Amino acid sequence: xxxxPERKRTRRPVRPDTKRKLLDSAETLFAARGYHVTSxxxxxxxxxxxxxxxxxxxxxxxxxxxxxxxxxxAPLNAERQLRLAALPDAAGTSSILRAFVEPTLALRDxxxxxxxxxxxxxxxxxxxxxxxxxxxxxxxxxLLEQLFARLSGALPQLSSQEVFWRLFFALGTLAxxxxxxxxxxxxxxxxxxxxxxxxxVDMLTRFITAGMEQAPAxxxxxxxxxxxx
Amino acid sequence: xxxxPERKRTRRPVRPDTKRKLLDSAETLFAARGYHVTSxxxxxxxxxxxxxxxxxxxxxxxxxxxxxxxxxxAPLNAERQLRLAALPDAAGTSSILRAFVEPTLALRDxxxxxxxxxxxxxxxxxxxxxxxxxxxxxxxxxLLEQLFARLSGALPQLSSQEVFWRLFFALGTLAxxxxxxxxxxxxxxxxxxxxxxxxxVDMLTRFITAGMEQAPAxxxxxxxxxxxx
DNA sequence: CAAGCTGTCAAACAGCCGTTTAAATCGTCT
DNA sequence: AGACGATTTAAACGGCTGTTTGACAGCTTG
Numbered sequence: 001x002x003x004x005p006e007r008k009r010t011r012r013p014v015r016p017d018t019k020r021k022l023l024d025s026a027e028t029l030f031a032a033r034g035y036h037v038t039s040x041x042x043x044x045x046x047x048x049x050x051x052x053x054x055x056x057x058x059x060x061x062x063x064x065x066x067x068x069x070x071x072x073x074a075p076l077n078a079e080r081q082l083r084l085a086a087l088p089d090a091a092g093t094s095s096i097l098r099a100f101v102e103p104t105l106a107l108r109d110x111x112x113x114x115x116x117x118x119x120x121x122x123x124x125x126x127x128x129x130x131x132x133x134x135x136x137x138x139x140x141x142x143l144l145e146q147l148f149a150r151l152s153g154a155l156p157q158l159s160s161q162e163v164f165w166r167l168f169f170a171l172g173t174l175a176x177x178x179x180x181x182x183x184x185x186x187x188x189x190x191x192x193x194x195x196x197x198x199x200x201v202d203m204l205t206r207f208i209t210a211g212m213e214q215a216p217a218x219x220x221x222x223x224x225x226x227x228x229x
Numbered sequence: 230x231x232x233x234p235e236r237k238r239t240r241r242p243v244r245p246d247t248k249r250k251l252l253d254s255a256e257t258l259f260a261a262r263g264y265h266v267t268s269x270x271x272x273x274x275x276x277x278x279x280x281x282x283x284x285x286x287x288x289x290x291x292x293x294x295x296x297x298x299x300x301x302x303a304p305l306n307a308e309r310q311l312r313l314a315a316l317p318d319a320a321g322t323s324s325i326l327r328a329f330v331e332p333t334l335a336l337r338d339x340x341x342x343x344x345x346x347x348x349x350x351x352x353x354x355x356x357x358x359x360x361x362x363x364x365x366x367x368x369x370x371x372l373l374e375q376l377f378a379r380l381s382g383a384l385p386q387l388s389s390q391e392v393f394w395r396l397f398f399a400l401g402t403l404a405x406x407x408x409x410x411x412x413x414x415x416x417x418x419x420x421x422x423x424x425x426x427x428x429x430v431d432m433l434t435r436f437i438t439a440g441m442e443q444a445p446a447x448x449x450x451x452x453x454x455x456x457x458x
Numbered sequence: 459c460a461a462g463c464t465g466t467c468a469a470a471c472a473g474c475c476g477t478t479t480a481a482a483t484c485g486t487c488t
Numbered sequence: 489a490g491a492c493g494a495t496t497t498a499a500a501c502g503g504c505t506g507t508t509t510g511a512c513a514g515c516t517t518g
Contacts, residue, residue: 034357037265039475050497055477123357126408128263162432169436172405173398179355203391207398207440214439268505279467290506
């Protein structure tokens with residue numbers, strides 16, 4: 001209403017970051033407290049935006065969740081796919097699992113937002129509510145089938161049923177680890193609470209590799225040597 | 230605080246099963262849809278009881294959750310403790326883990342209520358909300374410390390930090406399995422969806438035993454033999 | 459019988475929820 | 489300048505939430 005801002009290099013509106021701030025706030029709150037217990041009022045308050053902004057920019061609470069997940073999961077899945085495709089045909093179980101795990105946990109060091117996202121993903125994998133879990137699984141299904149196929153190729157001595165169950169266990173372990181990517185609580189004394197991402201990747205990969213590579217169920221040698229049963 | 234009823238033969242009221250029916254309905258609904266999204270109206274409707282019955286018998290929604298968990302977790306933990314104590318001093322990792330896992334998954338065959346409880350526990354372990362998770366962890370802490378001590382004794386070559394992390398992974402795998410104790414969805418074709426409990430216990434125990442018993446992180450032989458890194 | 463406790467019931471409470479509306483504001487273009 | 493689309497804003501909507509209340513029924517005990 002006054003002097004002309006001739007050098008208005010800012011072609012974007014004054015507040016183009018409302019959408020991003022909503023995503024950031026939702027990411028943090030959904031991860032910390034869960035999707036259902038987090039109200040849109042809490043999200044918009046944290047983002048310093050109006051309550052109606054969520055519906056203007058996203059349409060609904062669920063669409064906001066989908067956007068939060070897609071923003072980071074799409075690039076992450078793309079890199080996991082690249083890593084899997086770059087493996088030699090004869091790659092072993094450990095390499096395959098590492099190609100999947102390492103880009104994931106690398107987000108721990110990509111800023112606090114990405115770290116919150118990891119917690120959110122770890123929870124979304126096991127969410128009781130269909131709507132939340134399906135939002136996540138829909139974006140993962142193709143990659144998971146690819147991972148299953150690679151592992152089946154690397155473990156030809158196992159039945160596909162056995163590969164499935166071991167992969168099921170391994171993904172459960174990964175989800176459990178992701179949930180703790182943010183912070184740890186109630187640790188027994190003497191255990192380091194902060195761990196470098198590289199060490200964590202190593203430990204996790206070794207754990208699930210050992211579980212996947214063990215002898216088949218009907219291996220007599222194994223049954224005789226072990227103390228189980 | 231009054232006269233002692235020397236012979237209270239019929240101390241039960243006419244409808245002593247309202248409390249139990251509330252526990253059953255809450256167990257089922259909490260497991261199927263989650264604690265927060267399940268309303269007391271849904272619980273009382275399923276139990277064919279009045280809305281106020283929850284507050285009369287338990288005091289609050291959270292107290293109902295605690296009662297649901299305690300009803301089955303107390304006997305379960307008692308048996309896990311017995312199984313652990315009955316082990317010989319020289320028991321191996323596999324036996325220790327099996328003593329913990331087997332009574333747990335045995336609830337799969339103890340009726341539909343117990344099966345729902347397993348799902349609920351698997352979710353409570355990872356619940357974002359502090360109130361839910363702490364209700365569960367408070368009843369588990371002593372047993373978990375005992376389990377940690379036994380495993381440390383069985384794996385003397387590992388640092389306590391390494392034992393902690395491997396146990397952390399193993400419990401994550403168990404929690405993931407418990408969540409699926411109820412039913413499975415979206416399985417790839419050709420994979421049996423219903424599995425006998427014994428087979429499941431075997432597979433799970435073998436998986437986490439292999440992860441826990443692997444060589445220490447700095448084992449040169451292992452690093453040279455494997456294809457990882 | 460009357461008193462008393464236990465359990466049930468319908469109704470209401472305040473409060474928060476996701477969503478919608480319509481008006482107000484801002485930046486940009488003709 | 490005026491007009492226009494893009495955004496923000498305050499307010500309200502109906503609906504569902506956990507919890508509380510007070511009256512009422514059934515059985516046990518004086």
